[in-house]
Amino acid sequence: MVKVTDTGILIDDEVKFRPHAIFECGQIFRYEMSGGNYSVISEDKRAEVCRSENGYEIRTDAPEYFYNFFDFDTDYQAIMSELEGKALMSESIPFGDGMRILRQNHFETIISFIISANNHIPRIKGIIRRLCARLGKDCGTYYAFPTVEAMAAADTSFYTEIGAGYRAEYLSSTARRIADGFDIDNVSAYSTEELARHLMQLKGVGAKVADCILLFGYSRMDTFPVDTWIKKVYGGMCNREDSACKIRKYLRDLYGNLSGYAQQYLFYAMRSGMLKI
């Protein structure tokens, strides 16, 4: 059971929920682990994830927000059961047991995954941390993610200063375009492919970054981000190399409308060195 209180969320052990699998699977970058407990920040809200006697407790001032954020309305046991018989799932799902795909803010996800391109996860986290510290609202013990307006007002040299590298001009361009009216919120009429093409009009958003945004920001599960780790999975799976576009089509056909979940189980297992293929 999942119970929302006025100080947080109580989760018992019957619910699929494992912090390591949720935070270390590359879908989010604003989290910290200390003393075995994770803390996470999304938008201008923070939550602490603590082990309780028969499950986990999420302590936060925004329980309703994090109930949606952690996707508690989705039955992950049912998803795992449906995926179980498909390729490589019997090897990767047990390792990723307790993973959940977060429902993150659109703008925050777009910016975060532009930064993620051709970058290491620890460095992505550092760039985003500095971005929030410099442009985000001071919330006392942490900083909020910057508003569109704050990011649009900063110029390219600012993004170079915080270590964004050649992605600096992508960030300033995209923030300005969204501030100027490019709609990233009213998109329910778009199909997944239409939304991908829409997002790819933004500088720094290519096919793979768009797929990550679709998955982690828009909960479009019928897509399959192909990065270097998934290319390794595919190489071991089919014993050949192909373009990311072909790999994406192949794996989407294979996992269907559960592609996003399958992709995360595979990514997490492969990157952790637990998928021997």
Place this chain on the structure above:
DNA sequence: TTCCAGGAGGGGG
């Protein structure tokens, strides 16, 4: 020191 990272943009064939 070279290689690599949750790749994208731009050019050319």
Place this chain on the structure above:
DNA sequence: CCCCCTCATGGA
């Protein structure tokens, strides 16, 4: 459509 090159940064 395809392939090829370049791009900034820091950790391994």
